[in-house]
Amino acid sequence: MVTVAAHYLDQLTGTVYQILRGEKPPPLQLPADYPEDEFKQLVGYINRFIREYDEFADFMYSMARGELDQPPPAGKMRVLQSFKSLQANLRHLTWKTQQIANGDLAQRVDFMGDFSTAFNEMTRQLEQAFADLQQEKERSEQLLRNVTDSIRYAQRIQSALLPAPGALASYLADRFCLWLPRDIVGGDIYCMEECPAGALVALLDCTGHGVPGALMSMLAVTGLRRLIRDEHCYSPALLLARLNESIRTTLRQDTATTPSDDGLDAAICLIAPAQGRLIFAGAHLPLYTVANGQLAQLRGDRASLGYKRSKTDFAFTSHTIELRPDLAFYLCTDGLLDQPGGPRGLPFGHHGLQQVLEAHWREPFAQQREALQDQLLAHAGTHSRRDDVTVLGWTVAAPSSQPAGGPLTASLHVPGVGHANDRSV
Amino acid sequence: MFKEERTESQFDWSMLGNLAEGRPNLGDSMNVAVYRLMQFTLRDVLIQRMGVADADRVFYEAGRKAGEQFYTHVLTKKGSFPEFVGDLQESLQKLNIGILRVELADLEKLNFTLTVAEDLDCSGLPVCGEQVCTYDEGFIHGLLTSHTGREFRVREVDCWASGDRVCRFEAHAI
Structure with a gap:
């Protein structure tokens, strides 16, 4: 024991x-x-x-x-x-x-009672949600492809409205056209027309980008061409005034009932080499000139075209510039100047344009175009494009290169040219 | 085929025969107790004849051969490791071999800890302090080698017979 x-x-x-x-x-x-x-x-x-x-x-x-x-x-x-x-x-x-x-939603858990049931139901729902999401994504992608295809087709139509590459060849010694719609199509468009008074160059910056902008641009450019070709209006200032009226009435923006309020800014130049002058009128858009490497700006009037608020009786100012062999002309829409970029996200601005044009003024216009585009892209960097960009540049050819029977002598009066608001520059 | 003397393996999957043809009435399923009856009586005789260590080696090698053949003839998803494991889990469950779970999978070092619950060989055995699933060690070896192309050392660290509720196997690539 x-x-x-x-x-x-x-x-x-x-x-x-x-x-x-x-x-x-x-x-x-x-x-x-x-x-x-x-x-x-x-x-x-x-x-x-x-x-x-x-x-x-x-x-x-x-x-x-x-x-x-x-x-x-x-x-x-x-x-x-x-x-x-x-x-x-x-x-x-x-x-x-x-x-x-890691993405394997087929995982299941067995023989763990209520936890298995809850876990497996959760994964089943996750799997279903992902499948639904994938289906929706594919549907959206297809929709986007359809819309993009449609817009690309619209681009062909809008491009067809632009002047042919050799337009006004006899008036312009050298030129470039930089046309960069933001969304395949856009609200910027330009126009070049010969007329008895010389050659007209017009730049139109319509409300909006993409499809709405493109529709406006088509309306504006066909309206302008009708004024030039059918109504024989060749004065830049008068063309602006009548285009204003045309847009307002076409869109019924001269009434209170219309839902839209769209319009445009514009710049129009009449090149008359036989008279040794260029006449400019602008609705917000300016005309730039470069001579001896110095950029100068001629401001347009502070009035837009076509809006409900646009005054029907506004008299646009005609600016007359004497042509010189060393003088180059440029028009651009505000999409270029307003483009943010650089380390501080500041706009490209007048200073940016001045830098490029003054640095490259001696070069052929094709190279000036390239320099401008490169500088725009470099400035924008990772910032997305804010607006459509269009820049036109040209020098005027000597009068002897105009077609015979073309431009008139300085003594012949051309209806629609010459205005109470004429200014010489 | 089944009784020839040999020094190299002559096993082929076709030796399992056509069960549908051979057992049209009894089918292809059988009681676990009958499987264990065969295994443990065989183990008993082998140990008497050659000792525990050699008998274990026989079971390990047989298990490895079975694992290789299982990988080739039963599994269909042999892409990524998760796919392979998923397929293996499903197959082992369908065939009532066991409930396989992954505790640890280091795909870089090829170290794995796998558990098998309701293991065919041992679940419900009397607790005797021994780890008895030598055949399963070889089986897992055969599967992992077939999938990775690497040799492994597989060891059972927990077993029902040693008092645990699941069999736990540690596998390391060598």
């Missing part, structure tokens, strides 16, 4: 009591010379239980904090095996979730 001192039994009782109370009892201690009997063996196993229980508790605590990489204790207690199983399942779920995060 084994005899155990009462205080050892008390220690044993105290240890079990501490474990049940959630405390961490120290190992039971027996003297070194304690006999190797059943009680000493029991104490050994109790101490082993305390140690493994502590390890198990620490393991469970780390798992509760989401630390799934903690290696499980080496014991064989049943409760430990179950929690090892739980850790294995949690790690497996982590791996499954990582696969889903």
Whole structure:
């Protein structure tokens, strides 16, 4: 029979009591010379239980904090095996979730009761949502392709309205046309027409970009051509005034009921080499000249064309410029000057235009065009294009190169040219 | 075919035969206890004849051969590791072999920790402190080698028979 001192039994009782109370009892201690009997063996196993229980508790605590990489204790207690199983399942779920995060929505979890059901339903819904999204994306892409194809076709039509590459060849010694619609088609358009008075060059900047701008540009350019060809109006100032009226009435913007309020800015030049002059009138758009490497600006009137608010009786100013062999002319829409760019997102501006034209004024116009376009792109950088950009540049050919029977002498009066607001420059 | 003397493997998948033809009434399923009856009696005799270590080697090599053949003839998705695992999980489940789960997959170092719950060989065995799924170790070796082209060391670290509730295998490429 084994005899155990009462205080050892008390220690044993105290240890079990501490474990049940959630405390961490120290190992039971027996003297070194304690006999190797059943009680000493029991104490050994109790101490082993305390140690493994502590390890198990620490393991469970780390798992509760989401630390799934903690290696499980080496014991064989049943409760430990179950929690090892739980850790294995949690790690497996982590791996499954990582696969889903990597795009594999076919992942499913089995034999984990309610969690399996909830997890699998979540992935099924995710898979469905992605499939719906993909379908919608494909549908949108197809729609975009259709619309873009339609706009590209519209570009062909708008391009057909532009002057032929050799237009006014006999009047212009050198020229360039830089036409850059922002959205395949746009609201900028230009026009070059021969007339009994000489040659007309017009630049029109209509409201909007893209398709609405293109529609306006077609309306404006056909209206202008009708005034020139059918109504024989050749005065830039008069053409602006009548184009104003034409747009307002065509769009019913002379009434209060129309929903639209669209119009344009414009610049028109009449080149009359036989008379040695160029006549300019502008509705907001200026005329630039370069002579001896110096840029000068001739401002247009502060009045737009075609809007409801545009005054029908506004008298545009005619500016007359004496032609000289060293004089180059430029028209541009505000899309160039307003383009933001550079490190501080500032507009290209008058200064930007001046820099390019004054640096390249001696070069052929094809090279000037290239320089302007390169500088615009470099300035814009990562900033997206803000507006349509059009720049026209030319020098006037000597009068002897005009066609016979062409421009008239200075003494012949041409109806529609000559205005109360004439100014000489 | 089945009884020839040999020094090299002559196993072929076709040796499994045509079950539909051979068992038109009983079908292709069988009780797990019958499978275990065969395995453990075979293990018993092998250990008597050649010792535990050699018997384990026999089971490991047989398992590896089975894993290679399983990869070739049963699995169809052999692209990425997740695809392969998904296919393997589904196949093992359909064939009532076990419920495979991935605890850890380091695709760079090719270290894996896999668990098999309700394992065919051991789930429900008496707890005796031993890890008995040697055939499964070889099976996993055969599968991983077939998929990656690398040799592996596969070791069972937890087993129902040693007191755990799932079999856990650690595999490292060598």
